[in-house]
């Protein structure tokens with residue numbers, strides 16, 4: 001008799017906003033070859049000699065500005081989400097972080113102890129990026145192979161265009177978009193352009209074909225940028241936001257390599273200088289509020305916009321513990337429970353309901 005379970009996996013935060021804890025977190029995060037994708041000796045040099053001497057202090061300062069009495073917003077929200085999903089399901093639900101705690105090893109151990117031998121892994125990343133979604137899945141596979149080799153792993157595909165996810169996103173923004181605003185900015189976490197080319201399974205599409213993300217291709221199954229565009233299109237269609245009243249940008253650039261453009265900080269300046277007064281910002285790549293939404297967008301981004309001539313900049317909170325987000329996760333699990341054992345991977349993908357754009 002098979003025993004099923006669910007593992008939610010998010011990125012993770014430092015254990016505290018102290019400089020040593022942030023240094024430890026940044027070391028683990030940036031030494032991941034799917035985040036800094038240079039050969040190990042070069043990565044080691046960049047991380048230890050260019051980043052770790054200064055960044056932990058600045059990042060710790062930023063973390064202190066968002067830290068709550070219960071801890072990091074990302075971890076606290078993810079734990080609450082796990083509790084809410086568990087309350088609606090009869091099978092065990094665990095939570096892990098790709099970096100730091102609660103660790104993947106602890107979560108797999110707990111699931112193994114509970115007798116789970118068929119596991120649905122839900123990355124808390126709606127879009128495919130090798131630095132987030134792929135890294136999390138690879139980590140779960142590595143740890144499971146070591147600790148519980150008989151456990152079967154089923155991975156939830158990226159849900160950037162799933163009806164339930166889009167419904168939750170639009171519902172979470174409802175109170176904001178019904179008020180008066182001039183422009184809605186979709187700010188997604190950025191990635192280096194190089195990562196887009198590396199994730200292109202066709203080897204000849206991403207950033208090689210003109211308007212690549214608008215041109216149908218099997219490469220989009222792993223194309224972060226195409227998936228971000230799809231999320232935005234599904235959202236504006238359902239929410240009825242007219243053409244010209246929204247745009248896309250990519251935030252959190254690190255280093256000197258070209259990342260996906262336009263950059264959010266430049267876009268905030270451009271919009272304000274172009275006459276946008278009342279701005280709304282939504283960050284659909286993050287399902288939980290975190291440093292990158294609360295501090296980078298909610299504090300620094302807001303200051304940039306207001307200093308450039310805007311009058312109000314409102315960040316729409318992430319899905320966090322929104323009831324429809326919990327329903328979306330519950331439905332993903334129910335589809336898995338309804339038996340994927342007798343389905344081929346192709347059938348499983350087709351049972352996943354995308355938004356019609």
Ligand SMILES: C=CC1=C(C)c2cc3[nH]c(cc4nc(cc5[nH]c(cc1n2)c(C)c5CCC(=O)O)C(CCC(=O)O)=C4C)c(C)c3C=C
Pocket residue numbers: 011012013014026034035036055059072074125129131132189190191192252254285286289290291292
């Ligand atoms: C939404 C998915 C994410 C992708 C893709 C991603 C890529 C990516 N990130 C960095 C560098 C940093 N990111 C940092 C924080 C951070 N990143 C994400 C998500 C994605 N990152 C989240 C949810 C967070 C916040 C975590 C929290 O504790 O709240 C940081 C740490 C903070 C800082 O010092 O700025 C770094 C560094 C790279 C290089 C990258 C792709 C290559």
Ligand SMILES: [Fe+2]
Pocket residue numbers: 189252
């Ligand atoms: Fe990041």
Ligand SMILES: [Fe+2]
Pocket residue numbers: 205206207211212213214223225226
């Ligand atoms: Fe593309």
